[in-house]
Amino acid sequence: MATMNMIQAINSAMDVMLSKDPDVVVFGEDVGYFGGVFRATAGLQQKHGLTRVFDTPICEAGIIATAIGMGVYGLRPVAEIQFADYILPAFDQLVSEASRLRYRSAGEFWAPITVRTPCGGGIFGGQTHSQSPESIFTHVSGLKTVMPSNPYDAKGLLIAAIEEDDPVIFLEPKRIYNGPFDGHHDRPLSSWSKFPQSEVPEGYYRIPLSQAAIVREGSAATILTYGTMVHVSLAAVAEAGLDVEVIDLRTLFPLDAETIEASVKKTGRCVVVHEASRTSGLGAELMALVQERCFHHLEAPIERVTGWDTPYPHAFEWNYFPGPDRVRAALARVMEG
């Protein structure tokens, strides 16, 4: 056991896999000698060698296409996209190629690639360093999408993603790289070391994909959330003083529908919380899923707390970011309604 923040846990996952499997290679913009703009690959090139951890041209589409080709050869590429905002130039290679290859070749070829990318706001990154694009990926057949909320999960899920034979988008909420963030930006920052989820085994372990975690048991209502918003939701629940069940989805597609269904059937009330913008966001799918499976158990309309349907405005970071107050207000509404 060691104490790790999320960056260290992610770094450790790649280190473990590079040591375990000679077919694992890690690459992306500035990930080589420098170790990545968020230091996620720090020290890995020095330890594992120039051809196993290396820089790439600034060409996201080329990075993904290269990963696909390497995967077809038989390697297990782990590609970093420097910011999730910059994954869109690679959208065609991800959606039309990585996600479709196994199907169109009837299983002859596939793309066992993992695409790591930091997402989300709360760091004053402005419009193009703050976005949460996960929702569009959950609409793509053949792609798996993961977003951890703490160091322990991050390492176990990343190892599972790297070992996965299907393409995985691994989204890292950059706001919680160094410590959990409950949305109270005006309060002192807390570091991971004070939290049990920073207790991370040095070695190999997996957390299976498509399994949600109940991070707080409760009976009054269910919050479905993931990433940074897990911490915001927990804070809101504590402040509301309500016995709310909080579910960290961890894998966003394919979803863990059973855990979701069981919880909402138990509580009869549901709030969906994510930082991504609202319309056609993952929250919509969660609401659809819940009402399909729990319609007759619902005692109030499902509420969603999300980023607004605008770009992420630099100076209005905290007006955009869905903080605990908004979650609390939504909880109040579902409890009444």
Add this chain to the structure above:
Amino acid sequence: MATMNMIQAINSAMDVMLSKDPDVVVFGEDVGYFGGVFRATAGLQQKHGLTRVFDTPICEAGIIATAIGMGVYGLRPVAEIQFADYILPAFDQLVSEASRLRYRSAGEFWAPITVRTPCGGGIFGGQTHSQSPESIFTHVSGLKTVMPSNPYDAKGLLIAAIEEDDPVIFLEPKRIYNGPFDGHHDRPLSSWSKFPQSEVPEGYYRIPLSQAAIVREGSAATILTYGTMVHVSLAAVAEAGLDVEVIDLRTLFPLDAETIEASVKKTGRCVVVHEASRTSGLGAELMALVQERCFHHLEAPIERVTGWDTPYPHAFEWNYFPGPDRVRAALARVMEG
């Protein structure tokens, strides 16, 4: 008045706007001399000149970027993407640029572009000539998404889209270019000329965006749909012999929430029908919207009839395509439930 099929109506819309506004230009792969692989621009280069209607390199991202630059200069570009499946290479220019330009420049610059592209299946086009990507566009702040279901709407909506100062994705269900299709692929094809919506004015007229059309009034349940599925839904309703209200959304984002809300509050039952794949499809947003606004009026779980969460398999076209039987079954379920 003239009798037009959908291709002729779309061609007429561009012809009218090219004649009306010298700043309108039309371009895309094979749209110039040849007139487009679906003939949507046939005759327009000959009539309006080489520099107003022209071919482009096979580079969707470049086509959109060029349109943005022209729009910034002051033109009104109408770009064709040959198949909606091939719009993904341009995804970054559409989402990060066209949709964000007005916001990030605080109104100094904007992209008054219209992107026409044929979508949907039912023509044995296989995986990469059959997709319906509209759902992901409805998640994009700053982008408007339109899909007509008949010639009259197609022309009026396309003219409105071209005159719009915001970027518009104009999706054309290619299966109904020549005639409406109710999903009964084993029956003889019907041509538009037999239907009133093929009565199209030769001149200029607009159908405002974000206004849905109630194509069949009813009280037993509400079907929310668009594009080809409007015709499939109408067939299913007729066959079910139920008094169902069928709403053609026409603009998919921003939605006409009022019309939707009023109908479901009246009927208390709702089925969402689209050809796009299910998870995180537009149907999810529609279900979320309806339960947010009509929760206490709903007498049964909202049902969705959609394409499966798989690619579009060539030989299994009719197993993938959501036909009238599936819509009828869903109607039966909402009537019971």
Add this chain to the structure above:
Amino acid sequence: MSKPGSGLSLHIPEPPARPGQPPDFSKLVIPKAGAQPRPPVDVPAAQLRDTPYDLIRVLDESGRAVGEWNPRLDAAVLRKGLRHMMLTRAFDERMLRAQRQGKTSFYIKSTGEEAVSVAQAYALDARDMLFPSYRQQGLLVARDWPIVDMMCQIYNNTGDRLKGRQLPIMYSVKDAGFFSISGNLGTQFPQAVGWAMASAYKHDTRIAAAWVGDGTTAEGDFHHALTFAAVYRAPVVLNVVNNQWAISSYQAFAGGDETTFAARALGYGLPGLRVDGNDFLAVYAATRWAAERARSNHGATLLELFTYRVAPHSTSDDPAKYRPENEAEKWPLGDPIERLKQHLIVAGEWSEERQVALEAEIDEQIRAAQREAEAKGTLGTPPASPRTMFEDVFKDMPWHLHKQRQEAGY
């Protein structure tokens, strides 16, 4: 459209001739066969700044093989090459007819471009990995992949290994080192570079080869492939098949009026060779050069195969709408099959009689294959149960697809 004196004007390229006009290839410069120097395979790319503007040709007007690029292949190999090109063409003709008869939904011929795929397959090793576009069926034919298997895919019948999922001709043949064809143009180009980088990473000896058309060079993926290939010196042969047309768009819409496609290589510091794509020997020799260069760890080469798309783009296309009907006949570089046949005859290794006999033999082979394939059905004879359409989306089927399959009733 230029208004003289009134400032700038927008240039829109136009082909030399449109329907109703006589074909015009007068702007086309065709150097003498044999005049092109053949550099050593390990020459630095910086010393190859003229090759993109030349045209490597081996077969002269009389059919003799001349010059440094003459690969001096055995007559036996050339006869096999002739056979594979003829087989490819006969296969195309048959499948076109099958499409017209409604036995399949779609077809794409490679007529006039057979030397590209067949000679290139010969110049590569059997274990090299191919990342083709949809117009290199000759690669499979040249690797002796069963025609029947290809037909079954085209028919989406019970013999279709791809379970009816793919559009006809979108083959995937792992056992022949032939990558799954994508409907999205150009995506395979940078993927091939990734595969080649992996091969180099593993100290393997296999190289990759990839193909795009002239029109597809405009896609970003073309640039991504060349950039990565140059930066990591990947062992890959990158081919641009310039057949002058991209559906209805003349190659100038990809930049062909401004310079050659081989010249794109210069911008990345890669060798760029421009080759007479209808000259079997030239195509073989240039590809061999690039393959040897790659295999000896000297990195990638860009080849422009200069040819002409004799056939319509596909069965959905009608070229009479945008180019002179008889343009193909006037193509100055002739027909690859005719030219190789001529060469063999001139060399005393072949005769008109043997040609006629071979044609008959091939015709019979194709008919037999077609009978065998059609015994397994044609379009409309489902390759399998619709249950299979929910498989292979993921390695293991997740709950939601189980549920949807159930809902579908399969």
Add this chain to the structure above:
Amino acid sequence: MSKPGSGLSLHIPEPPARPGQPPDFSKLVIPKAGAQPRPPVDVPAAQLRDTPYDLIRVLDESGRAVGEWNPRLDAAVLRKGLRHMMLTRAFDERMLRAQRQGKTSFYIKSTGEEAVSVAQAYALDARDMLFPSYRQQGLLVARDWPIVDMMCQIYNNTGDRLKGRQLPIMYSVKDAGFFSISGNLGTQFPQAVGWAMASAYKHDTRIAAAWVGDGTTAEGDFHHALTFAAVYRAPVVLNVVNNQWAISSYQAFAGGDETTFAARALGYGLPGLRVDGNDFLAVYAATRWAAERARSNHGATLLELFTYRVAPHSTSDDPAKYRPENEAEKWPLGDPIERLKQHLIVAGEWSEERQVALEAEIDEQIRAAQREAEAKGTLGTPPASPRTMFEDVFKDMPWHLHKQRQEAGY
């Protein structure tokens, strides 16, 4: 990493020197100033196949202006240019300090690259449209746009015309013909081509100019821009600012070890000029050549401005982690401000005294601007009500944004 004899091996580029090692520019070939021929602006691109491998230089070691490319600018213009470069640098220094003081979240300096933006702004007409990256603040300075306005954007204060929406330095200045800077690298390059095509379509006389860095040339948008510019002969000047680094990535990761970035032009049949980016006169002359060529309807030119990124990539970066600390000092092409100053002094048009006086004057100007800007607040002083964050998503606010604004309570 090659295992000899064991087959292929993967090449990964490395810079000549890393931290702890002495800077090494020995591979860099620097031709004599004045030795480069200046072709007429209407010369066919096909006759410009060597320019990408040369380096246009006007200022010699002693500071004299020599050769055909000498633009023979008035001393008054040069003094103005010196002033604008110094103003840009002083502005950068001030804003860096402001960021350190927490008055803004982020800053990007252009130290050492001032000649690129200032001289290029001079070579273009005032009404030409600029599509910059984030490192061409000198363009705005050279167009005499108020420094105060730039600072207000950086501070996101009540004077920020962009309503606090953009990251600092992501300016948008329509009135100065300066396009909204995007956070996504390279996207403006093909947009500039579209703007230029529109200008040509309207028989306008304005041209466009766009900038990307060496690293950004790897993006697809770079290729899209060059393809469209070549095909439609768009009146645009396409600039690659090769400052050797892309954050921590040496330019070889964009292909810089294999050839020059100017050579990319050859692949599209465009002229490619490689210019000493720290030589004000050379940058002016080459840009002027490209602008005249474009304006006279001869199409686009690709310019590689060869320079060095003296500053860290941004305030989030620490170059000491990946390159020798003193590499900047050893940059063989010197400092653009020093070199222009030397030239003016040698020409008897300037003196150390006047230089010192000018520095003081500029320092005061910047301080005054900063006082004025900070009177309108710094980061944390909202530029407007949060209500405004729901505006400009669309031209007219749709119902869902009204509703969300209400929900937000603004």
